[in-house]
Amino acid sequence: MNRVARTLLLVLFAGHTQAQDDDMIFSHFKAERLEYEGNQDLHLFKWDVQQWIGNDENKLWLKTEGDYSSDQDIFGRADLQMLYSRNIDTFWDFQIGARRAFEPERTFDAVIGFQGLAPYFIEVDSAMFITQNGNVLGRLSLGYELLLTQRLILAPRIEVNVAAQDLQYRGVKAGITEFEAGMRLRYEIEREFAPYVGFDYVEEESLREHHHSVRGVVGFRVWY
């Protein structure tokens, strides 16, 4: 626990110092998706950005996801997670922290989850949110990368959002609230910068309505 505290202190205040040769602090910004997504009826700008800072074992991990509709000038969904991340196994991190959801409703949620690489190179990001109103929500995303060439990469991705119970005033219906399956074809001009095109199939289920749509996407992935 001492080490954890020390690392967190380092993370928060030291910026770029190094504790020991093999215990250095690194920081990693990754915009996995910065994209325009749309079809005839819908025009959205979406982001999926993560940033971590820490050493091999302990990291401070920020995640934000959301979408913005320029037609209607509204955010459809937007949140920010601040997590403590602990490397618990070769390929896995355990994460715990808080989420601030801004849209569609402002809430503070507790977050607990696992992130890592499953067998067969499946990238997993999972989280359970316990909202301040007592509902339990879940999110799971799975990604894979298929190399067409060393730089041209086809990346299928699935994301599922679930809710444990109905939430009348938000129109949330228990079960799968949102299902998204898509494919992105990116070209890594540099490892750090890759534009892509692709599509998403999206299904949304609420107490009020059921939507499904296919959308084209164009965007880029950038990290440093």
Added chain:
Amino acid sequence: MPSKKIMTTPTRISTVMFAIFGLYVGVHSVYADTYRLVINEKSVNLIGEPQVAVVANDSLPAPTLHWRESEDVTLQVTNAMQQETSIHWHGIVLPYKMDGVPGVSFDGIAPGQTFSYQFQVKQHGTYWYHGHSGMQEQQGLFGAIIIEPSHDQQLVDRDYVVMLSDWPEADPHRTLARLKKQSDYYNFQKRTLADFFSDIERLGFWETVADRMAWGQMRMEPTDIADVNGATYHFLINGKTPEAGQKYMFKLGDKVRLRFINASAMTHFDVRIPGLKMQVVAADGQSVAPVDVEEFRIAVAETYDVLVKPQTEQAYSVFAEAMDRSGYAHASLTPREDLLVAAPALRPMTLLTLAEMGGAHAGHGSHDTDKALTLEAQDVTAASDHAPLSADNHSAHASHQANMPAHDTDTDLAATSVLDYRDLKAAIPEHGLMGPPDREITLRLTGNMNRYIWSFDDVKYSDAEPIRVKLGERIRFHYVNETMMNHPIHLHGLWQYLDNGNGMYSPKKHVINVKPGQTVSVDVPADAEGDWAFHCHLLYHMDTGMFRKFIVEKTADHAAHQHE
């Protein structure tokens, strides 16, 4: 340019005082020379753009030091930089405080300071020196040491240093950061969809699927041979790229000694001189029974002396391919100034096999060391991994380029004349190796490739206790490589006698390369007191935790014994 001359002349002071002192204590040292090295940063242009190098006496590589056996050397190393520095004399037997590892054997050399290394040279042969602070070794701070024997000089007509190194395009700290964020950052040889289909054609559908499933299950890549490679490295001989047209001259009938030193941070090379047989006469500075070979692999930090006798009036390529075939270093061995030879084509890469990964599964499983194979028992140690393991798996032939013609040539070479560790027989027997050791230590070579963390026994240096042994003990190490990378293990100050089945003719080395999934045993007589560094010599593995302090302690017993 390599030459028999010292590149920058170190100052030599043989004073009367030393002579008198020598007489007084009865030391038979004839020479007592002082060498000065000034470490500084310098802008260099090796690859078509200016980059900052760390150099000694303005030279990259650092000047070749010529010492004589039994000489008392003084090396005054001045730090003219704003950052700490240090010099380690690689492979040299000396008092540990002269060994030059900051935080282990001394405090390092602060900016503006001069440290005076002083010791008596007790050996001869080919060695090298390099920085042991930060990433300075990767930035050009390395040079050759050639020590003349006090007698039995082997006469040659020409004597050259062939110093191999890997020069990065990016700042090495940035390279490390990239590896921490994406450990396969530099691998541009991964298997693609096209490879999948060509494997189906070659192996059949189910076989190919089974192979992909097996690798996928482990979350590993069979193309992961070198984690920093030609995607960022330019490979150099004596600080020059292949394009620089570097030459080693010979006259017909000359006997030429080439002293190969691998000063790379991360690159093992396969060395050939097409058209010439090479006679290996020394490994890590130690004379060995001569072996004729067509090719040898030189691990990071090893040295090999070879003799060649060119018999035709032609230029030969001194050709060093990176182990993963992502690039090469090349120079011409030529009878005429105006005659250069082009580098031969790179051969295809040989993939890792699943059998090599037997012990590497998930990286953290407990390992049954009783079952660990020793070097001699394992029938697969053809020096260059060209021959796939013959163990019981369906994809020992997973190498996706195995059907290419060059591969067959490789296999032929492996069968006939590629140097194998088992071929190394010490010229002088060591009787002390017989009988049981005083202590056995199994050291697992471990790591997390995915997160780029390297360790011994799953513990990083910053979390580990030193290894402690007693002065005078003989320790038998079993290095069990549980990873999919090669690890050249370097023990400072003490020799590692490689158990390669040659009994008391086991060669002594300062670096022992342990291949993926392999177990190698060595004997280490702990005959030098002090705190020594013990680590994988791949720079980015060392810096991320594959390092230990190795302490040889004088015990009360020993002290009493000395006083009797």
